[in-house]
Amino acid sequence: xxxxxxxxxxKVIFGSGxxxxxxxxxxxxxxxxxxxxxxxxxxxxxxxxxxxALSNHEVFEFGGIEPNPSVETLLQALNVIKQEQINYILxxxxxSVIDGSKFLAAIALxxxxxxxxxxxxxxxxxxxxxxxxxxxxxxxxxxxxxAAVVTELSTHTKTGFFSPHIYPQFAxxxxxxxxxxxxxxxxxxxxxxxxxxMEQYLTYPVNGxxxxxxxxxxxxxxxxxxxxxxxxxxxxxxxxxxxxAASQALNGLIGAGVPxxxxxxxxxxxxxxxxxxxxxxxxxIVLPAMMEDQRVTKREKLLQYAERVWQIQDGSDDKRxxxxxxxxxxFFEQLGVPTHLSAxxxxxxxIDALVAQLEAHGMVKLGERQAVxxxxxxxxxxxxx
Amino acid sequence: xxxxxxxxxxKVIFGSGxxxxxxxxxxxxxxxxxxxxxxxxxxxxxxxxxxxALSNHEVFEFGGIEPNPSVETLLQALNVIKQEQINYILxxxxxSVIDGSKFLAAIALxxxxxxxxxxxxxxxxxxxxxxxxxxxxxxxxxxxxxAAVVTELSTHTKTGFFSPHIYPQFAxxxxxxxxxxxxxxxxxxxxxxxxxxMEQYLTYPVNGxxxxxxxxxxxxxxxxxxxxxxxxxxxxxxxxxxxxAASQALNGLIGAGVPxxxxxxxxxxxxxxxxxxxxxxxxxIVLPAMMEDQRVTKREKLLQYAERVWQIQDGSDDKRxxxxxxxxxxFFEQLGVPTHLSAxxxxxxxIDALVAQLEAHGMVKLGERQAVxxxxxxxxxxxxx
Numbered sequence: 001x002x003x004x005x006x007x008x009x010x011k012v013i014f015g016s017g018x019x020x021x022x023x024x025x026x027x028x029x030x031x032x033x034x035x036x037x038x039x040x041x042x043x044x045x046x047x048x049x050x051x052x053a054l055s056n057h058e059v060f061e062f063g064g065i066e067p068n069p070s071v072e073t074l075l076q077a078l079n080v081i082k083q084e085q086i087n088y089i090l091x092x093x094x095x096s097v098i099d100g101s102k103f104l105a106a107i108a109l110x111x112x113x114x115x116x117x118x119x120x121x122x123x124x125x126x127x128x129x130x131x132x133x134x135x136x137x138x139x140x141x142x143x144x145x146x147a148a149v150v151t152e153l154s155t156h157t158k159t160g161f162f163s164p165h166i167y168p169q170f171a172x173x174x175x176x177x178x179x180x181x182x183x184x185x186x187x188x189x190x191x192x193x194x195x196x197x198m199e200q201y202l203t204y205p206v207n208g209x210x211x212x213x214x215x216x217x218x219x220x221x222x223x224x225x226x227x228x229x230x231x232x233x234x235x236x237x238x239x240x241x242x243x244x245a246a247s248q249a250l251n252g253l254i255g256a257g258v259p260x261x262x263x264x265x266x267x268x269x270x271x272x273x274x275x276x277x278x279x280x281x282x283x284x285i286v287l288p289a290m291m292e293d294q295r296v297t298k299r300e301k302l303l304q305y306a307e308r309v310w311q312i313q314d315g316s317d318d319k320r321x322x323x324x325x326x327x328x329x330x331f332f333e334q335l336g337v338p339t340h341l342s343a344x345x346x347x348x349x350x351i352d353a354l355v356a357q358l359e360a361h362g363m364v365k366l367g368e369r370q371a372v373x374x375x376x377x378x379x380x381x382x383x384x385x
Numbered sequence: 386x387x388x389x390x391x392x393x394x395x396k397v398i399f400g401s402g403x404x405x406x407x408x409x410x411x412x413x414x415x416x417x418x419x420x421x422x423x424x425x426x427x428x429x430x431x432x433x434x435x436x437x438a439l440s441n442h443e444v445f446e447f448g449g450i451e452p453n454p455s456v457e458t459l460l461q462a463l464n465v466i467k468q469e470q471i472n473y474i475l476x477x478x479x480x481s482v483i484d485g486s487k488f489l490a491a492i493a494l495x496x497x498x499x500x501x502x503x504x505x506x507x508x509x510x511x512x513x514x515x516x517x518x519x520x521x522x523x524x525x526x527x528x529x530x531x532a533a534v535v536t537e538l539s540t541h542t543k544t545g546f547f548s549p550h551i552y553p554q555f556a557x558x559x560x561x562x563x564x565x566x567x568x569x570x571x572x573x574x575x576x577x578x579x580x581x582x583m584e585q586y587l588t589y590p591v592n593g594x595x596x597x598x599x600x601x602x603x604x605x606x607x608x609x610x611x612x613x614x615x616x617x618x619x620x621x622x623x624x625x626x627x628x629x630a631a632s633q634a635l636n637g638l639i640g641a642g643v644p645x646x647x648x649x650x651x652x653x654x655x656x657x658x659x660x661x662x663x664x665x666x667x668x669x670i671v672l673p674a675m676m677e678d679q680r681v682t683k684r685e686k687l688l689q690y691a692e693r694v695w696q697i698q699d700g701s702d703d704k705r706x707x708x709x710x711x712x713x714x715x716f717f718e719q720l721g722v723p724t725h726l727s728a729x730x731x732x733x734x735x736i737d738a739l740v741a742q743l744e745a746h747g748m749v750k751l752g753e754r755q756a757v758x759x760x761x762x763x764x765x766x767x768x769x770x
Contacts, residue, residue, distance in 0.1 A: 001625045003400025008393070014642060015388025209606040209626045210633055217598025225594065237592045240386045244595045244642070253638075257399060257629070 001208045006256040010144045011170040014244070016236070018174045019046070022053040022090070025132055025170045030088040031058045033081060035101045037065050037093045041136065044180045050092055050134060060084045065093070068151045068158065068272055068279065069100030071114065074107075081108045081129075090132045091168075094185070095140025095192075098133055099148035102166040105129040118150070122161030133168040136177045138243040139189030139280070141196060141250030143171035149269075156273040157361060173247065175239035183230060187335040188280035190226035193246035194219060194331075195283040199262050200255040202291070203368040205300050208258045215254045216308045221245045223309070226335055263366035264290050267377055270357045277344050284332040284339050289383035291325045293376065297369055341384045351381045386593045391641040395529045396555040399629070401621070403559045404431070407438040407475070410517055410555045415473040416443045418466060420486045422450050422478045426521065429565045435477055435519060445469045450478070453536045453543065453657055453664065454485030456499065459492075466493045466514075475517045476553075479570070480525025480577075483518055484533035487551040490514040503535070507546030518553040521562045523628040524574030524665070526581060526635030528556035534654075541658040542746060558632065560624035568615060572720040573665035575611035578631040579604060579716075580668040584647050585640035587676070587686050588753040593643045600639045601693045606630045608694070612719055648751035649675050652762055655742045662729050669717040669724050674768035676710045678761065682754055726769045736766045 013021050026032060032054055034047070041047040042063075051059060062077040080086070081104065089108075091101035105128040107114045116124045135143045142148065146167045149160045178186070201215035221241055228238045248254070267290070268282030277285075295302060299321070306312040306324035315323070329339050338344070355378050358364070366372035372380070398406050411417060417439055419432070426432040427448075436444060447462040465471070466489065474493075476486035490513040492499045501509045520528045527533065531552045534545045563571070586600035606626055613623045633639070652675070653667030662670075680687060684706070691697040691709035700708070714724050723729065740763050743749070751757035757765070 001400075001622065001629070003403065005396065005398050005406075007396035011390065011392035012641075013390050015386075018388065021390075207622045207626065208629075209610065210602060210629045213602025213605060214599055214633075217595060217602055220598060221594040237386065241592065241594045244386070244593075248595055248599075256397075 001206055001211075001257040002259070004257040006252055007164075008144065008167070008251055008253070010168050010251075012144065012173060012247070013170060014173045016174055016176050018172050019049045019134060020053055022050060022132065022134070022172060023056070026054065026057060026088055026090065028056040031084060031086050032060065032088045032090050033077070033084070033086040034059060034061045035065055035077065035089060035091045035093070035097055035104065036061070036063045037067075037097045039063055040180070041092050046092060046134070046136060046177055050090065054090075060086060065097045065100045067096045069096045069103070070151050070153045071103070071118075072153050074100050074103050074150065075114070077104055078107060086129070088130050088132070090134065092134040092136065094135070094137030095142045098135070098140070098142040098168070099150060101131055101133075102142070102148035103150050105131045105166055106163065117161060118152075118159045121159070122163040122166070125163040125165050128163070128165040131166065131168045132170050132172075134172040134174075134177070135243065137181060137185055137189055138175075138178055138239070138246040139192045141193065141247050143168060143173065144247045144251040151273065156357065158269040158273050171247075173243050175236055175243045178239045178243065179234065179236070183336065184278075186229050187337050188278055189246060190222055190229065190242065190335055191280040191284050191332055191337050193242070193249040194222050194226075195264060195280075195287055196249040197254065198287060199264060200258060200260050202298055202301050202305060203259040203261050204298070205304070206258055211254050211256070211258045212304070214248070218245050218249050218254070219309050223331060226331075230335065259368040261368045263372040266358065266363045266366050267380060270354045271346070274353060274357060275344065275346055275350070277346075281337055281344065284337040285341055285344075285384050286380065288325055288329040288339055289380045291328065293380050293383060294367065294371070295321055297371055348382070348385060351378060354381055386591055386596075386642040387644070389642040391637055392549075393529065393552070393636055393638070395553050395636075397529060397558060397632070398555060399558045401559055401561050403557050404434045404519060405438055407435060407517065407519070407557060408441070411439065411442060411473055411475065413441040416469060416471050417445065417473045417475050418462070418469070418471040419444060419446045420450060420462065420474060420476045420478070420482055420489065421446070421448045422452075422482045424448055425565070426477050431477060431519070431521060431562055435475065439475075445471060450482045450485045452481045454481045454488070455536050455538045456488070456503075457538050459485050459488050459535065460499070462489055463492060471514070473515050473517070475519065477519040477521065479520070479522030480527045483520070483525070483527040483553070484535060486516055486518075487527070487533035488535050490516045490551055491548065502546060503537075503544045506544070507548040507551070510548040510550050513548070513550040516551065516553045517555050517557075519557040519559075519562070520628065522566060522570055522574055523560075523563055523624070523631040524577040526578065526632050528553060528558065529632045529636040536658065541742065543654040543658050556632075558628050560621055560628045563624045563628065564619065564621070568721065569663075571614050572722050573663055574631060575607055575614065575627065575720055576665040576669050576717055576722050578627070578634040579607050579611075580649060580665075580672055581634040582639065583672060584649060585643060585645050587683055587690060588644040588646050589683070590685050590689070591643055596639050596641070596643045597689070599633070603630050603634050603639070604694050608716060611716075615720065644753040646753045648757045651743065651748045651751050652765060655739045656731070659738060659742060660729065660731055660735070662731075666722055666729065669722040670726055670729075670769050671765065673710055673714040673724055674765045676713065678765050678768060679752065679756070680706055682756055733767070733770060736763060739766055
């Protein structure tokens with residue numbers, strides 16, 4: 001196990017009806033900006049429920065935060081924060097709304113210049129506005145971590161940043177809120193959480209037994225309950241397990257003390273930025289090709305993954321690895337998420353530009369061994385076709 | 386899954402050499418009381434290492450906190466705190482030193498009357514002195530939770546209490562610190578962590594898949610690496626896994642959203658209080674008898690435990706449960722911890738007094754279904770003989 005430091009101060013409030021507890025969590029008298037996305041929370045009653053819990057507060061709202069939240073949109077929200085002297089942000093939505101609100105919480109304070117926050121990947125953040133979260137989608141785990149990704153539309157650039165100051169103070173996790181989601185978002189969420197685990201698990205062994213077993217436990221849960229969320233859309237126990245799984249997948253716990261990869265995410269980001277493919281879809285495309293390409297450097301963990309996650313016992317090492325990669329791809333496809341670029345209309349003629357964007361963003365030595373150079377990335381994009 | 390609320394703010398600083406980081410964690414200029422137990426930290430260099438990290442602080446010390454820390458001893462430490470105007474406590478040791486220091490952190494403030502803290506089981510605590518921890522033994526998980534148990538010698542009473550104010554601010558977890566422990570403490574630590582998991586796992590199913598898989602992952606790690614700590618006493622990777630396992634076993638995570646038992650602990654506490662048997666030894670004695678006695682109420686989870694933790698596939702339900710209980714007992718015995726009262730010189734003539742103590746302490750409806758009445762407890766003690 002590697003040395004590590006870990007602290008996660010987010011208060012999780014989990015279960016049906018937990019929105020009502022917002023009342024106690026946001027200091028009374030606060031000037032609260034409720035941030036949200038496309039407006040589904042207004043149609044399904046969540047907005048009213050949140051507002052009812054904030055009857056002792058001054059409430060303002062900013063909607064329209066898009067998937068892959070843009071800096072351009074968030075700067076509009078910043079104007080509202082300044083005009084209305086907002087001192088608390090309450091994000092109601094999925095990962096995009098939460099990530100965008102983290103950026104807002106940071107740049108709401110004059111000392112944190114937006115460009116500087118991105119350039120330093122969050123290291124320049126010394127404090128931020130307090131942030132609470134109501135999760136409506138089990139996917140990114142952003143509700144219980146200190147990371148966020150925002151997009152600059154002008155340059156097609158997705159930038160991740162990190163700061164202990166952007167941890168939400170609380171995360172209300174009511175699985176009933178995910179019952180009205182469109183199928184595509186449910187599937188994407190399962191894939192997203194699955195690949196988050198893989199980025200922290202499928203590297204090289206350091207004998208981190210707890211981290212490995214926890215990671216495998218999350219994968220097994222997603223494999224069991226992901227498809228059930230589609231076949232039994234009203235099963236609230238399934239939604240609860242997926243919501244808790246997605247949070248544990250990326251709250252820092254399973255990644256503490258072990259090597260991490262994240263090359264799949266970096267290759268995926270360029271696909272979203274240039275072609276508008278959903279984040280989770282890009283992960284479903286890149287991961288199987290990455291596993292195949294890096295099967296030598298990831299050999300020991302691939303064999304462990306084959307045995308413990310897919311119960312593959314028979315055949316040579318290579319055969320078992322083949323099967324594990326095939327089953328991973330089949331799992332994504334079973335969820336209705338295509339795993340080849342051709343399904344999204346991206347052909348070989350686009351690969352030069354994708355690799356050039358990786359280089360422009362400094363993504364030239366990716367992965368847990370820095371083995372994913374631009375040449376390797378090109379090979380992987382080609383295998384994604 | 387049951388509704389729950391969970392927050393764990395402890396900063397974990399894990400790995401070899403991490404003691405040096407204390408310097409940054411304790412505010413400079415603090416008047417620090419280093420608390421410790423029997424003095425092994427003075428012989429093995431840990432005390433000097435801690436002191437070196439506190440060169441910008443006023444350092445005082447209080448040693449001699451005994452296993453099952455007594456209120457009587459801790460009131461002596463309270464005098465030091467008052468005399469020296471201590472404003473930070475640094476506990477260096479295992480669960481007893483940490484638990485005792487949590488009690489101290491609470492009662493150091495005049496508003497928290499010691500008797501009231503125990504009577505209310507911690508609910509009366511409104512604030513506490515800040516507390517840091519250096520763990521020297523993987524066992525109780527106290528380093529990353531908000532609970533403690535102290536003993537009143539005068540009445541043979543062990544009382545547990547809880548408060549969010551007694552969470553340590555940080556926990557330095559350096560597995561090399563456990564290399565010099567006596568075998569008995571290593572074994573006890575493994576048993577202690579194992580039974581902590583079982584108290585939160587072996588109840589009735591609520592479809593908490595993440596909680597179950599995490600619990601099983603900790604149990605599997607303890608089964609793999611517990612005996613290795615004895616057979617390969619210099620294996621630092623084994624010590625690291627045990628240390629992280631023990632913390633995860635009782636930091637609240639695997640118990641959030643699921644029913645909990647704790648009857649084994651309650652029956653064990655009376656054995657320690659009346660007969661001075663080590664805490665972990667009492668758990669090794671009571672748990673197998675509890676599993677056997679409650680095999681009907683715990684049937685579904687016993688079958689899951691048999692399959693996932695011990696890989697028992699064959700035979701009738703009852704046969705598989707029998708095997709799982711036998712393997713659990715054998716695991717404790719393999720670690721050198723006897724599982725029958727006879728090995729500790731306690732005979733049938735002592736059972737009346739044990740049951741009377743349970744009743745005197747209000748422990749009359751124990752377990753996740755409140756099914757462990759004094760009659761059931763008597764039956765279980767008898768099965769422990």
